[in-house]
Structure formats: C-alpha cells, structure tokens
Amino acid sequence: MPTAPCSPRGCVESARPWTGVPRAVLRLAALLAVVVLGVALLPLAARLRARSRQRWIRRWCLAVVHTAGVRTRITGTARPTGGVLIVSNHVSWLDIPLLAAVRPARMVAKAEVRGWPVMGALAARGGTLFIDRDRLRALPGTVREVAEALRGGSAVAAFPEGSTWCGRAGGRYRGALFQAALDAGVPVQPVRIRYRCEDGGTSTAPAFVGEDSLLASLWRVVSARGLVAEVSLRPPLAAGGHSDRRSLAKAAQGYGGDPGRPAAGHLW
Template sequence: MSVWLPGAPCTPTACVETTGPAAALPRAVLRLAAVAALLLAGVVLAPLGGRVPAGWIRRWCRAIVRACGVRVRIAGAAAPTGGLLLVANHISWLDVPLLTAVRPARMLAKAEIRRWPVAGPLAARGGALFLERDRLRALPGTVALIAGALRDGTAVAAFPEGSTWCGRAEGRFHRAVFQAALDAGVAVQPVRIRYRVAGGAASTAPAFVGDDSLLASLWRVASARGLTAEVDVRPAIAPGTHPDRRTLARAAHPVRTGEPRWAHAALGGVSPIMPG
C-alpha cells in the first residue's frame, strides 16, 4: 500500500453524531444556497489566479465556513512569507478553507477530487497539487513536485495523516510530504483543527470519514446548530532543525503541544472569534 494511502478506522456509523439541536429546515437550505453562491464566485474568480489578493482569498475561505453556520476561532502564530509547508490534522472538507484562511496555499489533494463537480475544477484552477495515492512509483515525482513549488516561494498545504479521522481519534503524520520540505529547505508550520458545540464539547458532526457522502456531510453541517471550528496555528519549525523526515514529522504533529489561549489571540489581524 502507498504511503499516501493509510487507513483510518473512523466510519459514519461508529463515529459521526449530530450533537445539539438541529437548525430549522429553511435555515439549513439558506446556508447551502449561500455556500453554493460563494463557490460560484470562486469559480468565476479562479482564472485570475495569483492576481487575487491573499486577503480576499482568506476572507472568502472564512465566508465559506461561516455560510455553513460554523463559528470560526483562529489563534496562534502568524504564517511566515515565502516557501512554507502547512500541515494539519484532517477531519472534514471544512479543513481546506480553514487552512487556506491561515495562509493561501497550493493544496495537496487526492486525484479523485479533480473529478468532483464544482470543487474539482475550483481546486485545479486554484493550483492544487494532485497525487495518485495508490501508485507507489509516483512518490518520488510527487515529492519533487512539492519541493519545486516550495522552492518557488509558494506555500503548500497538506494533511499528512493521509485520511480523515473523526476528531476524537487522530492518526500519525506520515513522513513522505516532509521530505519535500527538507529538500526545499523551508519551514514547516503545524496547525491543529478541532470542532466543538456550545459548551465546549467535541463534536464529530463535521467529520467526513469512511464511506460518508459529500452531500450527507454538507447537510449534516448545514443543519447543525452551535458548531465552532477552532484553528490553532503553532509556531513554524525552522529549516535545518531536524535531520530527517521521521523526526520532522513527529515534531510537526500539533497534538504534541498544549491547548491554545483563545481569549486574546489573533492571527495577522484576523479576529480570533468570527460568528457564523
């Protein structure tokens, strides 16, 4: 099996639950309509590529999450400029706009996403790096492609767990993508993403795991009430501080450090609490 294609034990039946009172049906429909409108705007603007200001991209990504009815809290260190590997744990499709809200980046995505309606063309136009996860022979070329983008001063975002987990359980970071950061000599910035309901309890409602369908996951998020996404940006790991990809992957796993301090935190001028 390819190092890009690890398994996760999480399934919709065993792990995913809707916590808290559901939103009224009209509100859920309006939320989905707002998401569709924002995605359409993204498709229209995608051909502009690098000419779209980074601030606009961050605001658009936050708007996607807020349109779903999810409050957003971002706290921690500011992302440095230049080539950067952003790595995060992976729970939901919401992780993608949340990570891009930290810093616009070329997303490392599985090749299957290219075939998704709307999201596939949008990801391709946005510069996503697609990988064939079941082809071990493609590994050196994929690492070289990522390293080349990093050397060019681009940020690349990846989910090194290789699969989504429900959030209550998490996987280890696989090492392959970290070799690209070592080859390019760039920093690695860990990010931890969590979802909670009112009162602070962990929520698996946003999880997109196992054989869950994207439509079912969209509806579950849009119809939930009181969801909050917490994005904790850890300090960047400077290049040259770890001798190999194994130790770098271990150091970059964001679960290894403590809880964030939300009360007075801010990220590059972004308010730590953004109501949906």
C-alpha cells in the same frame, strides 16, 4: 495507503441540538451561492496583485465557512511570505477553506479529486498538487514537485495523516511530504483544527469520514447549532533542526497541541 477506522455510523454524532430545517436550507443556499460567485470571480482575482489576491482568497474562504453556519476562532500567525509547508490534522472538507483563510497555499490532494465535478477543475486551476495513492512509485516524483514549489517561495498545505478522522482521534503523520521541506530547506508550520459544539465539547458533526457522502456532510454542518471551528497555528519548525523526515513529522504532530482543550482566541 493510510486509512482511518472512523465511519459515519460509528463516529459521527447526531444527538446534538440541530437548527431548524428552514435555517439549514438558507445556509446551504447561501453556501452554494458564495462558492458559485467565487468561482465566477476567479478570472478577475487572478489579475490582482499577489497581496490583494491572497486577501481576496482569505475573505472568500472565511465567507464559505461562515455562510455554512460555522464560527471560527483562529489563534497564532501564519508565516506571511516565503516557502513553507503547512501541515494539519484532517477532519472535514471544511479544513481546506479554513487553512486557506489563514494562508492561501497550494494544496496536496489525492488524484481522485481531479475528477470531481466543478471542484476538481477548481482545485487544478488553484495549483493543487495531486498524489496518485495507487502508484507508490509516483510518490518520489510528487515529493520533488512539492519541493520545487517550496523552493519557488510557495506555501504548500498538506494533511499528512493521509485520511480524514472524526476529530476525537487522529492518525500518525506520514513522513513523505516532510522530505520535501527538508530538500527545499523551508520551515514546517503545524496547525491543529478542532470543531466544538455549544458546550465546548468536541463535535464530530463536520467529520467527512469513511463512505460518507459530501451531501450528507454538508447537511450535517448547515444543520448544526453553535458549531465553532478552532484553528491553532503554531510557530514554524526549522527543517534544519531535524535529522530526517520521520523526526520532523513526529515533531510537527506533537507540536499541534492538545485536541481536548479549547483554544483561546477571537471568535468570528
């Protein structure tokens, strides 16, 4: 089971400028309100046509990120239709709404997420594909399930590092889910997510690593000043251009770009 050496005490910074407590409280309240409103409107959104529903999901996810006080800079274009495996490095819980803001997709998540209050039910309703990381024998079945979703024209988003990292370092992309793209004959779209502070340097404030609690991570995000999330989408990689899942995983990871260089793009 993939693990990362990152921890809240060893990696997550606390010396950057912080916004005032009243503003942080307002951001947290606004964030919770947007999440609750979105959950309440999900039954209505499900009745919309596919294009309108995707537009609504993208706007809602951007609202979640922006009400937390995080600006976004998105570069590149997501494959608009058809089956595609979207893969990204993994730093924070913010990564999930950021990916959905560029192309709503079925997420691949660890099985424990299903048991989370509210979020677990929301994830299951959204078509999340769960991986039981304690039962390696179940992995081939999960790969087949992902491949079936891809063949059906769905976008599937995954974090192939298998664990969150602080953002200054990252893990190796594991090949299992890339086999699903090969089996389904669909492209892989690499994405690189970076978090920057006011001076343009890498920020680890949004990192959700180790034994960190969601509440502690939420508070760091809403308290941070000048936090920018950069989402860089690279052109899709044709699955047929690689002989096996390991070479495809290596290509996707190397294609993500240099995490030390700020991306150019429109700031929201």
